[in-house]
Amino acid sequence: MSFETNKSIEYKPVVKTEHMVLNMGPQHPSTHGVLRLELELEGEIITRVIPHIGYLHRCFEKHAEAMTYPQVVPYTDRMDYLASMGNEFGYAVAVERLLGIQVPERVEYIRVIMAELQRIASHLVALGTYGADIGAMTPFLFCFRDREMILSLFEMTCGARLLYNYIWVGGLSHDLHPDFVRKTRDFCTYFKPKIKELNDLLTYNKIFIERTANVGVLPLDTAINFGISGPMLRGSGLKWDLRKDDPYSVYHKFDFNIPVGEGKVGTVGDCWDRYWVRVLEMEESLKIIEQALDQLPEGDVTSAIPKRIKPPIGQVYARVENPRGELGYFIMSDGNVNPFRVKVRAPSFVNLGVMDVLCRGHMVADIIAILGSVDIVLGEVDR
Amino acid sequence: MMYDFFLDLFGNEILAAIVTGVTPLLFILLFVLFAVWLERKVSAHMQDRLGPMRTGWHGWLQTIADLLKLIQKEDISASANDKPLFNLAPILVFAGSYAAFAAIPFSSYFIGSNLDLGIFFIIGISGLVVAGILMAGWASNNKYSLLGAMRAAAQIISYEIPTILVVLTVVMITRTLNLHTLSEMQTGYIWNWMIFGGPGTGLEKFLLIPLMFIGFLVIYTSTLAEVNRTPFDIPEAESELVSGYHTEYSGMKFAMFFLAEYANMYAVSAIVSALFLGGYQSPIGYLGNLIGVSWLVPIEQFFWFTAKGAFFVFVQMWLRWTLPRLRVDQLMALCWKYLIPIAFVNLIIVGLITVL
Numbered sequence: 001m002s003f004e005t006n007k008s009i010e011y012k013p014v015v016k017t018e019h020m021v022l023n024m025g026p027q028h029p030s031t032h033g034v035l036r037l038e039l040e041l042e043g044e045i046i047t048r049v050i051p052h053i054g055y056l057h058r059c060f061e062k063h064a065e066a067m068t069y070p071q072v073v074p075y076t077d078r079m080d081y082l083a084s085m086g087n088e089f090g091y092a093v094a095v096e097r098l099l100g101i102q103v104p105e106r107v108e109y110i111r112v113i114m115a116e117l118q119r120i121a122s123h124l125v126a127l128g129t130y131g132a133d134i135g136a137m138t139p140f141l142f143c144f145r146d147r148e149m150i151l152s153l154f155e156m157t158c159g160a161r162l163l164y165n166y167i168w169v170g171g172l173s174h175d176l177h178p179d180f181v182r183k184t185r186d187f188c189t190y191f192k193p194k195i196k197e198l199n200d201l202l203t204y205n206k207i208f209i210e211r212t213a214n215v216g217v218l219p220l221d222t223a224i225n226f227g228i229s230g231p232m233l234r235g236s237g238l239k240w241d242l243r244k245d246d247p248y249s250v251y252h253k254f255d256f257n258i259p260v261g262e263g264k265v266g267t268v269g270d271c272w273d274r275y276w277v278r279v280l281e282m283e284e285s286l287k288i289i290e291q292a293l294d295q296l297p298e299g300d301v302t303s304a305i306p307k308r309i310k311p312p313i314g315q316v317y318a319r320v321e322n323p324r325g326e327l328g329y330f331i332m333s334d335g336n337v338n339p340f341r342v343k344v345r346a347p348s349f350v351n352l353g354v355m356d357v358l359c360r361g362h363m364v365a366d367i368i369a370i371l372g373s374v375d376i377v378l379g380e381v382d383r
Numbered sequence: 384m385m386y387d388f389f390l391d392l393f394g395n396e397i398l399a400a401i402v403t404g405v406t407p408l409l410f411i412l413l414f415v416l417f418a419v420w421l422e423r424k425v426s427a428h429m430q431d432r433l434g435p436m437r438t439g440w441h442g443w444l445q446t447i448a449d450l451l452k453l454i455q456k457e458d459i460s461a462s463a464n465d466k467p468l469f470n471l472a473p474i475l476v477f478a479g480s481y482a483a484f485a486a487i488p489f490s491s492y493f494i495g496s497n498l499d500l501g502i503f504f505i506i507g508i509s510g511l512v513v514a515g516i517l518m519a520g521w522a523s524n525n526k527y528s529l530l531g532a533m534r535a536a537a538q539i540i541s542y543e544i545p546t547i548l549v550v551l552t553v554v555m556i557t558r559t560l561n562l563h564t565l566s567e568m569q570t571g572y573i574w575n576w577m578i579f580g581g582p583g584t585g586l587e588k589f590l591l592i593p594l595m596f597i598g599f600l601v602i603y604t605s606t607l608a609e610v611n612r613t614p615f616d617i618p619e620a621e622s623e624l625v626s627g628y629h630t631e632y633s634g635m636k637f638a639m640f641f642l643a644e645y646a647n648m649y650a651v652s653a654i655v656s657a658l659f660l661g662g663y664q665s666p667i668g669y670l671g672n673l674i675g676v677s678w679l680v681p682i683e684q685f686f687w688f689t690a691k692g693a694f695f696v697f698v699q700m701w702l703r704w705t706l707p708r709l710r711v712d713q714l715m716a717l718c719w720k721y722l723i724p725i726a727f728v729n730l731i732i733v734g735l736i737t738v739l
Contacts, residue, residue, distance in 0.1 A: 363711065
């Protein structure tokens with residue numbers, strides 16, 4: 001009897017409906033490179049996001065096994081090409097730990113200055129392209145104008161603007177240009193008001209807040225479960241920064257804060273918070289640069305570079321705070337001149353994993369806002 | 384009127400009709416050439432750049448060079464396109480915006496057709512643009528184009544409502560739909576413009592001033608949305624939908640969309656200035672009247688009308704290069720929750736004032 005009743009209320013849809021599958025990328029203006037997102041849409045509402053990666057895979061890790069230790073440095077540049085200094089820094093720290101050598105103070109200070117300048121440059125690209133994704137083109141060009149000045153500083157130091165090959169294992173390729181300290185100070189004084197300009201133009205814009213506040217909220221426990229790091233994790237409210245929590249190089253000598261998302265205009269961990277953390281981090285980086293310039297010791301930057309790098313058998317995991325998060329190098333040595341295994345823990349790759357969780361239930365336009373706030377570099381995701 | 388003038392000049396009805404029809408087209412082409420260059424320079428200077436500098440003095444030939452490039456380009460159409468609709472869509476979009484120019488009074492003589500239903504005709508004929516955009520999105524057989532076209536249709540149709548409501552408030556005061564008559568009523572000095580309460584006098588005019596200001600803001604916001612400019616450029620949001628409904632178009636067909644967009648920018652600016660800012664009327668009187676050269680007056684009027692239109696086009700550019708873009712649901716919320724109620728209340732109050 002009950003079986004029959006059940007049958008009578010069985011629902012048979014008259015019209016067959018299905019979700020639309022939209023392929024976003026790899027050729028799309030807002031995927032920040034060659035990312036392909038497979039979107040499942042119901043109207044404009046997203047029901048599923050599947051990121052497809054691998055369009056920029058260059059076998060870095062396998063390649064490194066055939067190279068001597070110093071030869072790997074230029075390849076690390078090409079991973080997160082917006083933060084090459086940070087990549088080299090991490091690799092140098094890892095190999096130096098493996099070798100068990102100390103580098104001169106001056107080298108460490110210059111490395112920190114370069115890494116922090118690179119952080120500002122990288123965040124400027126992140127913030128600028130984020131504005132462009134939301135539809136504001138002018139902040140994008142303002143950010144690039146300021147980034148240009150940092151690139152000029154790098155060019156003055158090592159002759160390259162994007163891929164530097166500057167931080168070597170045990171030292172640096174060149175000492176600083178005689179004008180570098182003065183010009184960097186000039187940049188710091190020039191750049192401080194520009195952050196305010198960016199805030200006036202974009203950060204506190206009503207439309208920008210409407211588009212980013214309460215969008216793509218990443219709760220802290222989800223963030224930790226997914227292994228998120230960097231500004232994304234701090235945007236969710238956790239004070240976690242390797243420069244403070246696992247100090248490397250000379251970061252323990254500087255006084256700076258770790259900005260975290262507070263949900264100032266929306267929920268903690270929304271797109272606006274992640275954006276805002278990056279803005280504040282630029283100010284903190286400026287603080288570090290100024291302190292480092294004040295304390296910059298004299299000395300030789302190439303004296304500690306080993307003639308022949310042949311680490312003892314063993315393995316090391318070293319991590320640094322890159323602009324996008326925790327960049328970790330796992331290096332295994334079998335006592336030869338080339339590493340036995342190099343594995344990179346790329347922050348962009350890990351951060352990208354949370355896209356599906358962030359995007360569900362939002363609209364197509366929000367995908368762009370969320371992806372921009374995750375701030376990926378495909379060179380690093382695919383390596 | 385212009386037709387009569389050309390009829391007198393040529394003595395041939397067909398020739399006069401053709402010349403009357405072509406003159407706005409000439410104006411559109413020249414204006415678009417200028418506006419595209421201006422947009423580049425305005426955006427460049429706002430962004431600490433120089434913009435085009437190589438082609439001609441400060442790059443003023445750049446648009447012409449671009450146009451030559453577009454003409455030479457291959458006319459690509461994908462095999463899965465709906466061919467007839469794909470070819471018809473750009474023409475329809477451009478026809479819609481071109482036809483609107485027929486009833487726009489550039490001066491007391493330069494008006495394509497002195498329709499009694501002028502403003503009504505413009506709003507009606509602009510509806511063709513929506514059909515063209517939907518056609519383009521559908522015929523491209525591209526998901527991005529289709530999404531863009533659906534957004535555009537929803538947006539333009541929604542924002543027509545506050546536009547029409549504000550137009551109605553003006554019409555209730557002036558009791559005419561004829562744009563020429565409407566402009567003539569705002570003659571004299573700047574305080575006779577509709578934004579300052581119109582040609583009326585006394586308490587009625589005084590009460591109308593704030594309402595007219597609100598109406599002006601509402602209509603300007605909704606016309607921005609109707610021509611898909613930032614912050615309402617959602618249909619062609621390049622960061623989301625590549626370039627929306629005209630993603631698949633290239634060469635001259637793309638140029639048609641481009642032309643229509645800039646023509647529309649001017650058309651809506653012209654309507655706003657005709658309704659609220661005295662149309663072709665000068666704010667400070669005419670030099671022609673002062674020195675007794677009567678043929679100078681229409682030329683001055685043409686100058687004022689073009690200047691007012693160009694000013695609003697400049698404001699559109701200004702907004703475009705300053706503001707981010709709204710999301711599609713926020714855009715609809717702005718229209719239905721704010722602009723339409725405001726326009727309605729405004730309409731009712733203006734109605735009461737004019738009746739009493």
